[in-house]
Amino acid sequence: MQAKSSSVKQAQERTFTEHARRAQIVDAAITVIADQGYANASFAKIAKQAGLSSTGMISYHFQGKGDLIREVVARIMAVAADFVGGKLDAETGYRGRMRAFFAANLALVDEYPHHMRALSNITANAGTDDPHLFGLLDQLRSVSAAQVEILRAGQRDNVFREFDPTVMVMAIRGALDAAIARAAVDPDFDAAVTARELADLFDRATRKEA
Numbered sequence: 001m002q003a004k005s006s007s008v009k010q011a012q013e014r015t016f017t018e019h020a021r022r023a024q025i026v027d028a029a030i031t032v033i034a035d036q037g038y039a040n041a042s043f044a045k046i047a048k049q050a051g052l053s054s055t056g057m058i059s060y061h062f063q064g065k066g067d068l069i070r071e072v073v074a075r076i077m078a079v080a081a082d083f084v085g086g087k088l089d090a091e092t093g094y095r096g097r098m099r100a101f102f103a104a105n106l107a108l109v110d111e112y113p114h115h116m117r118a119l120s121n122i123t124a125n126a127g128t129d130d131p132h133l134f135g136l137l138d139q140l141r142s143v144s145a146a147q148v149e150i151l152r153a154g155q156r157d158n159v160f161r162e163f164d165p166t167v168m169v170m171a172i173r174g175a176l177d178a179a180i181a182r183a184a185v186d187p188d189f190d191a192a193v194t195a196r197e198l199a200d201l202f203d204r205a206t207r208k209e210a
Contacts, residue, residue, distance in 0.1 A: 069130075077139050080119075099203060103192070106183075106192070122134070149165075151206070161206065172202060179191075
């Protein structure tokens with residue numbers, strides 16, 4: 001019985017260690033992609049960033065660069081969803097939640113600058129078919145579809161004026177992507193000010209006048 005208990009404990013420790021190592025590699029990949037670009041994110045650079053002695057450890061945990069990038073994308077999207085969702089949960093009303101949406105997304109840039117730069121770089125520089133492999137496009141479509149439904153609900157409740165919700169979500173997403181790209185190259189970028197300006201702009205663009 002003692003031998004069995006010891007074996008289970010060792011297996012649990014191995015599992016914990018493997019999860020920790022995978023997380024370490026993913027964190028290193030995010031930093032390398034953010035700082036040096038998706039195309040330059042070689043296993044050698046990621047291994048160096050992670051403090052690994054060789055790239056073999058990466059190959060042990062991930063079946064090629066595509067597998068690693070899928071994990072990177074999943075991690076970034078999960079972090080973003082938790083962060084933004086937590087901010088929105090404190091808000092009520094369609095207009096209030098829209099304003100909070102801009103504030104939360106741009107606060108995310110301040111809180112996780114490497115994550116957002118890495119995601120933008122992957123989106124901009126991955127090959128045509130690669131984002132499908134990484135699951136990124138499917139996740140972005142799901143997020144956009146949810147945002148479209150929120151705008152439609154606001155229109156049904158007479159909070160928002162009549163407009164095409166799909167086009168409005170495209171405009172909102174484009175504005176946020178441009179702000180994130182600007183933040184990556186402008187040391188004077190003010191996320192809070194930008195969030196307020198965008199919130200004012202889209203509040204005027206969507207609200208139904210009394």
